[in-house]
Amino acid sequence: MSSTITNNTHTRNSWALWFCRIFVGVLFIFSGLIKANDPLGFSYKLEEYFEVFHTTFLNGLAVELAIFLCALEMFFGFALLIGAYSKKIAWGLLLLIVFFSFLTFYSAAFKVVQTCGCFGDAIVLTPWQSFSKDLVLFVLIIVIFINRDKIHPLFKNESAEKGIIIVATILSFGVGIYTYNFLPVIDFLPYKIGANIPDEMKTPPGAKADEYELTYHLKNKKTGETKVMTNAEYLKTAIWKDSNWQIMGEPESRLLKKGFSPKIVDLAISDAQGNDYTKELLSNPFYNVIIVAYNLDKTNAEAINKLNAITLDLAKNYNIRTVLLTSNSAQDADAFSKAHHLFSEVFYADAVPLKSMVRASPGVLLLKNGTIINKWHYHSVPTYDNIVKQYLNQE
Template structure:
């Protein structure tokens, strides 16, 4: 019985850690954005420049520890590693839930979004299972001969870290974000007819002017009791609003594109029936200069030969963008949007999107964007 429980804990925890690590290492840049949120909460923003490295290492560590647990290699070190890691994650998810600071933990990346309380509950279950593993670490039996197991363990380190650097440098294998290839952006922003919105409950704080009695009532109780007709009762302060039922939420809710004068160009850009090239650079201070030069040459050729509209989309200030345009002699029009949707569009800075009628025809990391000849052959030549 005891051996069976240990095996269950070992397989369940190991596979879950491998799955969680693989989901996040598919998009280490996205997980690094989540780490930066935590850095801001704990006032350690000086670590932001190391966020990507921490992201890759944490994701790789989950895969390595999970794999090592399953094959039974270095049982004592793995048990300690799992225990320390789950205590760390449980602290973060509890802090997020209790103080409402980071509303999605990123435990399973953008593939399976969890609320902070759901994440904390998951971590508590894992903590209990890992405690079983920790107490019985002496009884963990390896699946392979010592040399074979050690080689597999070292291979898992190389593969996990290598995957992280590969996906960071060349974009995720699987795109779980709303701006995936083939998505029509205007459609992703719509709420279908008949879809129910979020439902909220209001709580009123009441006080009796004669007796001083205080009472809290929901909006339904307030109306049904007719207490509002009694002049002795008054509402004190603002009512509290609480979400009681989650309604339909479009996949894209925060995209608004404007020019430097804050004129809205969202509909105009998304309704263009011809190809347009979007260069997405949410943070111009971190944008790769060599990539910008290559993209500017591509934009110049497409504009000259095919009258293609090319835009630079950024969350920088107009003054910063103007200096950037002057520095690199950019020919693209400049538009502005919030940094959150820009980070979701392309996991690259800069990233490139080819848009037609609001549909994302294709998108690229700046390391993989095709040259002019291949772009023309694949998209602009009549077939």
């Protein structure tokens, strides 16, 4: 009887351990893969954390760290599933989840980074949602850590296991390196191919707005009594009719329900004098080329020279308008333009939307009627002849 109970307990424990391994392993692979799809975007998130913790000296390594962390997550997840290096992986998972939990709790408690970037732009979580997710993972990883001696490799052949681990490592790093150099495989941002930018900036008629609750701090001029009331209570009790009650300070606002929000809310394009050109550039009924270089100091100079030659030929032969968008000052942009003999017009926008337009510096968008026909990393921009053949000769 006792032997049966022991066996049942052992079976339940074994199943529980396998559940934890599969859940944590798959989630780590998924999380790492989603972020590796857009390592440049993840590096921007890391820079936010560097700023919060006053470690901005690491900004120059943000991309490398982003690719490494994505690969590490995928590697840990895969190794956990096949039972390789169980003790080291258990320690690594524990240290990683403690670190992630601290970051997400700090972000939530002090409201410093509003999205953790755990799943890139594919699944956007609030700081408290991210922290809750990490707490669940922490519990599961504790189970794995306690039972790390009971995790055995699926592959008995040591050489085969090493070979699989090497392949997994190469793939883990390879995904991030590839997407960094040739754009994300899946674009989760609002400026994806086929998107119409003006439409993404609109709020449709009848769309629900955000719902807020106001809290008033009241004081009675006669008695000195104080009250705290929501806007609903304030109106329901009709206390506003009593002139003795005075609102103290500004009312506090709290978001109750999120309403409709356009996918693009922060794009405004202007010239050096501050004149708004957003509508003009996005309503062009003909093909036009947008070169995005959010930071000219970090823009590949050789690529700019190559693009300059292509766009000059497009303008001469097909009257294609080309503009360069940057967040640099007009003075810096003018110096850059003269240094590279830029043919394109230069316009200005905030760095945040420019970073979202295309994950490259420079990146290129081909627009028509505000619709993104195609977009390229500077490593994969087609030749002049290919652009003409694929797009212009189809007219």
